[in-house]
Amino acid sequence: MFLSKVSFQSSDQARLMLAGLGNKGVYSSHQALWQLFTNDEARSFLFREEQDGQGRPVFYVQSENEPEVDSSCFKVQSKRFEPKLYSGQRLSFSLRANPTVTVKNFQGKNQRHDVMMHAKRNAKHDGVTDPEEVKALMEQAAQQWLAAPDRLQDWGITLDALPFIKSYQQHRSRKSSDTTIQFSSVDYEGVLTVQDPDRFIGKLKQGVGKSKALGCGLILIKPI
Structure with missing residues (x-):
């Protein structure tokens, strides 16, 4: 695997691309990054979009291929990423995820809901009106989503x-003139302990949760 930091060149092509990103949101970021993997038949990368000190997009990209x-648009700094992990190893981590919960609608059909908004609706239904208490319940729901025992066992960690919930954001991104994508993301930070190195490395490669093509699912780790 490779881990890369991708930023924009100071070129006319880059400025045009930046203007397009602003108009369409994170879906266009995904499309733009495809230009770095023209030989890949299927998406083989995960990414996270951040901002530099001047408010311009910066991408952290984990990919199968370099x-x-x-490129006249991008500056790319890449390094090989082949983590050697062991059981009991403690790592700090940062994750942007799209936590969802499946509930039945009035027709009895399953629908996915944003975990935090679902908690907010439940709080309102239960008569909770204090904004700080509602916020605490929303963050608790997001924490419990990540800390679910079955999920952690599947990832091979504890x-x-x-x-810590660093941020929560709702996104609207235009895929085409008549198609809008809506989803939410939560930025998590914390400390984990590796229990099953092979299983966890597999999850690092695959990414976790929904909306991987929209900048979610990339786990960034650092030894403690």
Whole structure:
């Protein structure tokens, strides 16, 4: 695997691309990053979009293949990423995820809902009106989503404590003139302990949760 930091060149092509990103949102970021993997038949990368000190997009990209660097739009800094982990190892982590919960609608059909908005609706239904209490219940729901025992077992890890909720954001992104994508993301930070190295490395490669093509699912880790 490769881990790359991707930013924009100071070129006319880059400025045009930046203007397009602003108009369509994170879906266009995904489409733009495809230009670094023109030989890949299917998406083989995960990414997270951040901002630099000037408010311009910066992308952290984890990919199976090394990104192409001959670009008039992008500056690419890449390094090989082949983590050697062991059982009992503690790592700090950062994750942007799209936590969802499946509930039945009035017709009895399953629908996915944003975990935090679902908690907010439940709080309202239960008569909770204090904004700080509602916020605490929303964050608790997001923490419990990540800390669910079955999920952690599937990932091959345990958490040293409930993760910190750094931010929550709702996104609207235009896929085409008549199609809009809506989803939410939660930024988590915390400390984990590796229990099953092979299983966890597999999850690092695959990414976790929904909306991987929209900038979610990439786990960034650092030894403690």
